[in-house]
Amino acid sequence: MGQRPAGPVRVAAASDLKFVMDELAARYREQTGVPVQVTFGSSGQFAQQIRHGLPVDLYLSADEGYVFQLADAGLTQGRGVVYALGRVALIVPKSSAVALEPGLASLRAALPAMRAFAIANPGHAPYGRAAQQALERLGLWPIVRAKLVLGENVAQATQYVTSGAAQAGITGSSLALAPAVAGVTRSMVLPADLHAPMRQRMVLLRGAAPEAAGFHQFLQGDTARAALQRHGFGAA
Incomplete structure (x- = not known):
């Protein structure tokens, strides 16, 4: 699968990211001029849709297990990185x-x-x-x-x-x-020991637009980390 033509970076993001991701997408466009189109929903449903051809460049899951499943199916560029811990x-x-x-x-x-x-x-x-x-x-x-x-x-x-x-x-x-x-x-x-650790992982999809790599890197930087922590996420 080759890279798609340039255009908005298409992101499928877990719904807990709604407020922080809107902020970060706007910040990234201000800095680079590259638009980011984010759709929010259930991590598991997104994983199923990606398996069936959902056109997306970057997937941010609230459960790293879904990323690993897609990686094992050959649908991703590597196995991704943890970007936050959910509470x-x-x-x-x-x-x-x-x-x-x-x-x-x-x-x-x-x-x-x-x-x-x-x-x-x-x-x-x-x-x-x-x-x-x-x-x-x-x-x-x-x-x-x-x-x-x-x-x-x-x-x-x-x-x-x-x-x-x-x-x-x-x-x-x-x-x-x-x-x-x-x-x-x-x-x-609630205390973190009441549930299994929520390691939230993101990954670039195979065939993602070239611009998606830049946003992927931006989400690993200091600006994004500070915003995630301000919005209630634990540090990765």
Whole structure:
């Protein structure tokens, strides 16, 4: 497969990157004049779509396992690099009586009366899997399971809480910190040892446009690292 003609760098990015990636894409265009077109969604769904020919230059996954699968299938340029570590956060509406405290005793007491608890779909969304793992280790999964509303990705799960459709949920810390979310909710980052490490990895796809390599390098630089940490990601 040869390189495609020059044009916007096409990026498929995990939905937890929504706010920081918009910022970085704009910054990169200011510096280089190269436009970056970013589509956000579930890491697992993107991996499946890439296998079926999704036209994309750069893939940023919330779970490095999907990158390795694509690399093993011969669809990437190498095995990529880790760009950040993901963290999950409990999120509740600002009006909620749930206190955000270590041990989550207040949440445990409030759960029986809740109608809905939102997480991303664990079947294909890394943040959904991390949420399930955290709830299991906290001993809350048996109660929460019957009340689950599943987002196709972590951004949709967050919207269920911000809209009032769910009374609580688990999201990515990067989304919980976003002004549009933080303005109507309260959140608490959960301990990292409650879930498997979320090593977020990116990789150039085979046949990517030449311009994509420049953006790939930019995302490994100091500007991008500082932005990722400011948006709630752990350092890679």
